[in-house]
Amino acid sequence: MGVTIKQIAETVGVSAATVSRALNGLPGVGPRVRKRIASEAARRGYSPDAHARALVTGRVPFLALVVPDITNPFFPAVARGAEEEAALRGCSLLLVDTGDRPERLEHALDLLSSRRVAGLVLAVPAANGQAARIAGRVVMAGVDAPPRSRVPVVGVDDRLGGRLVGRHLAALGRRSLAFVSGPARDRSSRLRLAGLRDEIPRDLLGPVSHGRWTVESGREQGRALFRSSSPPDAIFAANDLLAIGVAQAASDAGLAVGRDVALVGYDDVEVAGLASVPLTTVSQPKLELGRVAARTLLDAIDGLDTPLPALLEPRLVVRRSCGSAPDFATREVP
Amino acid sequence: MGVTIKQIAETVGVSAATVSRALNGLPGVGPRVRKRIASEAARRGYSPDAHARALVTGRVPFLALVVPDITNPFFPAVARGAEEEAALRGCSLLLVDTGDRPERLEHALDLLSSRRVAGLVLAVPAANGQAARIAGRVVMAGVDAPPRSRVPVVGVDDRLGGRLVGRHLAALGRRSLAFVSGPARDRSSRLRLAGLRDEIPRDLLGPVSHGRWTVESGREQGRALFRSSSPPDAIFAANDLLAIGVAQAASDAGLAVGRDVALVGYDDVEVAGLASVPLTTVSQPKLELGRVAARTLLDAIDGLDTPLPALLEPRLVVRRSCGSAPDFATREVP
DNA sequence: GTCGCGAACGCAAACGTTTACGTACCCCGG
DNA sequence: CCGGGGTACGTAAACGTTTGCGTTCGCGAC
Known part of the structure; x- marks a missing residue:
C-alpha cells in the first residue's frame, strides 16, 4: 500500500517514465526491462494512484x-x-x-x-x-x-405498455374497466391511459381515478370503486403497488381477484409474482x-x-389475476 | 466548468495560495480580499478539483x-x-x-x-x-x-432474533414446530435455530430442514412437511422468501396460514407485509x-x-400469519 | 567509414491543489 | 526612534502520474 512509480523505478534502476510506459503496455521499452518492471511491480503490490492519473489524463473512472x-x-x-x-x-x-x-x-x-x-x-x-x-x-x-x-x-414506452394491457383486457370480454393511477400530472400515468384507450372499445372504459403511487392509495381508490353502484369487473392499475392495494380492497369487499374482477398492474416488481393471486402486469426492462x-x-x-x-x-406478463391460470408460472406475451 | 484556482487568483490579483485559504475558510486572509475572492469564485462557478485535492491531502471522499x-x-x-x-x-x-x-x-x-x-x-x-x-x-x-x-x-443478533420468535411461538400453544432454513453451513441459519431452541420446550421442536434462501426452496421444504404423517402446526422459516414459499405450499395443501398453521419469517422484506396473509416476521434493522x-x-x-x-x-413484527389479526396494521413487540 | 534512422530510454513539464516557510508591513510599547 | 510580534500575503515544493521532446546507442545501407 502506498508504493509509487518512482520507488519501483529506483529499485529497478530506470526512470519513472519507463515504468509508466511499461505498466501501461506502451511501446518504447525493451522486453528485458519490461519483465523486470512487471515482476517488481507485482512483488510490491503496486497499483497506480487513480487521482494522480485522473489529474493528468482528465478521465475519471x-x-x-x-x-x-x-x-x-x-x-x-x-x-x-x-x-x-x-x-x-x-x-x-x-x-x-x-x-x-x-x-x-x-x-x-x-x-x-x-x-x-x-x-x-x-x-x-x-x-x-x-x-x-x-x-x-x-x-x-x-x-x-x-x-x-x-x-x-x-x-x-409507456404508451405501448398501456396498449399491451388494453389488448389483453379487450380479449377478456369484461363489461366495465376502471383505471387506477398515480398523480394526474405524471406523464406515465397519462401515457399508459392513452395506450389503454388505443386498444379498447370506447364504452368499455369506466371511472378513472388518481392518487399516489402507493399501496394505501390503491386500497383507497379500490374501495371507492367497489362501493359504487356499478363496480367495474376489470381494473388496470398503473403501478404494481397500486394493484396490490386494489387487490386488498377487493378482498375486503369479498371479491375474488381473477374471478370477480380482473386486475392488471404495471412494473413487475418482485411482489407482483408473489402476491396472494399472482399479478398479471407489464414488465419494465x-x-x-x-x-x-x-x-x-x-x-x-x-x-x-x-x-x-x-x-x-415493455413486456406483458400474464399471471393469474385476470382469470387465466397457468399456476404460479409466468407466461409471456410478445 | 474547468475554472481553476489560478485563474481566479489572476483576475482577483492575488496568489493561488490566498485563494485556496480564502475558499477553505482558513485564517490569514483579510476580509476585503476574502469577499472579492468569494464573489469571483461564485461568479465563475468554481468548484475545486477533487483529484488534485485528494492527491495532496490524501483524503478520498x-x-x-x-x-x-x-x-x-x-x-x-x-x-x-x-x-x-x-x-x-x-x-x-x-x-x-x-x-x-x-x-x-x-x-x-x-x-x-x-x-x-x-x-x-x-x-x-x-x-x-x-x-x-x-x-x-x-x-x-x-x-x-x-x-x-x-x-x-x-x-x-441472529440468536436474539431466534429467541424473539421462540418466545412468540411458545406463547401460542402450538403442538409441533418445524424449522425451515437456508444452507446448513450458514451461521445465520444455525444461530436463528439456536435462539429458537433457547425459548421453546424441548419436545415442541419437530423437523429441521435446509435448502437455499429462495421461494422455491421454501415451497419444496413446505411441501415435504405437509406431506408427512404428522404435519407441524407451526413453522419458523429462517427467511421471508422461504416463508412465502411455505405459504404457497400450505395453500397448495389446502391449509390456511394463520389458522391451520402458524408461520413466522425473517428479514421483514417488503413482500412480507403484502403477502396474501401478512407475515409475522423478524425485522432486521x-x-x-x-x-x-x-x-x-x-x-x-x-x-x-x-x-x-x-x-x-432485531425486532419482532407481529402480523397475521400466526393467528392474531390486527388487520393490515403492524404491531411491534419490543 | 559515415550517415541516418529507429528503438530504448531519461528529462522535465504539466495537471490543480494544499501547506510549510519566508517576507513585507503595520501597530504598539519601550 | 527602535525592536518585536502579529497579520496578510507570496513563493515554492510536494502529491503521483502521463507525455512531448531530447538524447544515446546500435545497426544497416550507402
Missing part, C-alpha cells in the same frame, strides 16, 4: 446514478444494469439516493463540477435551471428531460434501462455522436 | 459498499443507510454488485489499493488471503470476517446496519480507536 429512493423495488435493477455496463467500460458506479430532497440532487451536480464523476444518470426529474451545468455529461433514465434542454433521454442509459452516457462522454434517445419495449 | 446482489430486497436499505451516514461525513457511496462473481470482489479491493475509495463496507464474505490487503479500511456488514483477521464486524457499518468504517479511517464490533437488535 466514475459514473453516478441518481435515484429518488433505492428502497423502491424499481431502482435496484436499474442500478445493477448501469453498474454492469459501467464495469464493462472500466468505470465504477456512485449511488446517490435523493430521498426526494432537492439538496441531494444539487449535491449530485456538485459531483460533476468537482470532477468526482464523469457523468450522471438521472432517474429523478431535474429543473430547467440545472440543465446548463450538465450539458453532455448527463442522460435521463425513465424520466423526462428538463424542457427545452438537449439532454438525451432513455425511457420505456429495468436492467436494460440502466444498461442503455449508462452506455449512452459513456458514449456521450467519449465524444461519440450521441445516439438518438432510446425507447425500450 | 468515497466509500464503497459491496453487495452480492442489489436486487435482493435486503440490500437497498443497507445501501440507503450507508449512503446517509457517508453523506454526513462528506463522502459519497460507490456501489459494487458482485453477483457472486469472485472477480468482482477482487475489483472492489483494487478500488482500495488504487485509492479510488477510502474504505470498503463488505456485505459479502471475504477470504483469508484478502484480509491482509484491507487492514484498517474495511468493515464487514452482516457477514463474518475472514477467520483470524482483525476486521471489525457489525451485524445483527437494515438501514441502521448500513449506517453503523459506514460510521465504524469512517471512524477507523480517521484513526479513531476502532470501536468494538457492534451487534444490532
